[in-house]
Amino acid sequence: MLLDFALPEHDRKLIPEGRLSGQMPWVIAIMLFLTLLVAAAGLTLADAARKGGQDLARQVTVQIIESNPAQRAAQRAAVTRVLRNLDSVADVQPVPDAQVRDLLEPWLGTGIIDADVPVPALVDVRLRSVPTAEALTSLQSAVRSVAPNIRVDSHSSWMAPFFELMRALVWLSAVVLLLLLVATSAVVILAVRSTLNTHRETIEIMHMMGGTDLQAARLFQRRVALDALLGGVVGFIVAAVVIVTVGDRFAAVEPGLLSGAHFPYYGWAILALIPLAVMALAMLMARMTVISALKRIL
């Protein structure tokens, strides 16, 4: 009953079809544009945090500390072999010495490393699933059998603050989203009231001629729904253009911390629901406002 737009022609003629409420569609469009942007940012962050978190938690680095370069290379090969045979391991990448030096150079300065400083050998490991503490220990002991002096670092520990920040931002966008929805609802309610005030006389005349409360409610519901729909469509289209454009810029960024960040496909469904919910709210408000106004005049 809330969605009966399709009024018979004679009902539609009771209130003219022209633009009546003026700014309402545009205000709704602006509010929805902002709401949808915040929703999209929140969804993207949430998605990235979830995916990135999973990837990272499965990532482990084995450090082999050995000052003799020849032994270090031999141990790295052995460790790689052992790890490749473990069931829990998805992928093993020994890091070449040159790359390790590149990684350290910014910290230690050029030229120093080669000669005096013993550089650890690194092996990057991606596990099949997020490891438990026991799994890490057993991996450690398996590796110790071929290289006594090693350390196993789980990436999730040092990346944790970054993901905490991401999660905080997701919460923040949820709160902002909620506030925007409240403000949008307030705009809708005010717009419905002012629409009804302009047409109070008409409603009363119809009422005196035997129009029912529901007839009047349906007319205004439809009016307000059309306004909300117009605002919703405009807001959605502009927001969609912005989201797609910004999404492309994100994709063009060198993969790194933000590599997982793109707007998830299910997000479009959620975004589409927001204007629909605002429209339903507008109709409900129109209906309730008309009926309660009429109840007051017998």
Next chain:
Amino acid sequence: MNSLCPVMPFVPFVALMQSVVEFDNVGLRYGTGVETLTDLSFTLYPGSFYFLTGASGAGKTSLLKLLYLAHRPSRGAIRMFGHDAITLPRDRLPGFRRRIGVVFQDFRLVAHLSTFDNIALPLRIAGIQEKDLRGPVTEMLAWIGLTERADARPATLSGGEQQRVAIARAVIGRPEMLVADEPTGNVDPEMARRLLQLFAALNKLGTTVVVATHDIHLLQEIEGAQMMRLDKGRLSDPTGSLRHPPRPLVLKN
């Protein structure tokens, strides 16, 4: 009393005839002031024509508001179309209002609707199909001489033209009762007579007509019309025609 004798033989037949409206000791008070209408008791019969007169402020519009169900009285009993109008549940009022045509003193045309759409309003509210209402509305426009102004908004019509539209709107649905508040206040005597003919024609088809007016001349226009006179909210009954109309139902004690 003597007027009863000639009609006695018809009593068994006419006693079946229902009254359209019965007021019994009705009072109306706005807010907490004095009563605007006091001790009103009268009966309106189907097919009768009533003029309601009285000084400005006597309560004519207030009485008509009770008749077209815009107000409930503060006290007393009202029966309408055979139902108790006081206890009638709110959701049944629209059905009753559709049986009553109203010409408001201030017209109350819908500003954003054309002349045509204003006249068609009661039919559309009643759910009559577009193809079925086009004919009657066009005919009505011709009768009130506004065919040329069918698409005009009320604001662009003269006072008299607006009044004619208000009357057309009230009669288009052939109501069982027509209530008109000063319906000829803004038109010339010629048009006033013409509009009154419209009421008379409707009355001949069985509509009970109540016209509130200051215009004493109108009273002579309709043969057999009865007069109700309001004086400071009380119904004075100079001719006794209300309590003893030339209809047998006066037998109601």
